[in-house]
Amino acid sequence: MNDKTETEKCEDKRCPIHGNLVTRGRKFEGIVIGKDLHGTAKVEWSRKKKIQKYERYEIKRSRVKAHIPKCMEIGKGDKVLIEECRPLSKTKNFVITQKIGTDILYKAKEEALIEGKFKESKKEIENKEKRMEKEDTRDENNDFIEEEMSEE
Ligand SMILES: [Zn+2]
Numbered sequence: 410m411n412d413k414t415e416t417e418k419c420e421d422k423r424c425p426i427h428g429n430l431v432t433r434g435r436k437f438e439g440i441v442i443g444k445d446l447h448g449t450a451k452v453e454w455s456r457k458k459k460i461q462k463y464e465r466y467e468i469k470r471s472r473v474k475a476h477i478p479k480c481m482e483i484g485k486g487d488k489v490l491i492e493e494c495r496p497l498s499k500t501k502n503f504v505i506t507q508k509i510g511t512d513i514l515y516k517a518k519e520e521a522l523i524e525g526k527f528k529e530s531k532k533e534i535e536n537k538e539k540r541m542e543k544e545d546t547r548d549e550n551n552d553f554i555e556e557e558m559s560e561e
Pocket of ligand 1: 421427428480481
C-alpha cells in the first residue's frame, strides 16, 4: 500500500496534478497568510530591493491570490510554491503546486503578536494601578500638610 496522501487523486479540474490546469510563467515561493472557503489562498513573499541612492535595502512585499487544489491541505503559515496559470477568476491567476513546509517564523511571529497584545493590556492595567497609587499618596500628602498646619 502506498501513502494515501501521495496517491490520492482529486476531482478538481483546476488541480495542476490531477486536473487539466496548465501552469506557465512565473513561479514564486511564499507563505500562506490567509484562506477563504472557496479554495483561495492569499500568498505573500518578500524580496529585497536595493536603493542605490542610500545604499540600503528596502523590503518589498508581494501578495497574490492562488488556487488551492482539492488534494492539498493548506493552512495559514504554510510555505508553498505557486505557479502562474490562466486566470481562474478576476484576480486569481496563480495555483499552489507544492507545499514545501510550514514557516516556523510566521507562526512564531503570530504567537508573539498575540502575546504582545496580552502584555500590552497587562501593562495598561499596571499603569492604571500605578496612577491610582499615586493619587492615593497625593491624598496622604495633603493630609500630612493639613496635620502639620493644624499643629502650628
Ligand atoms: Zn489534485
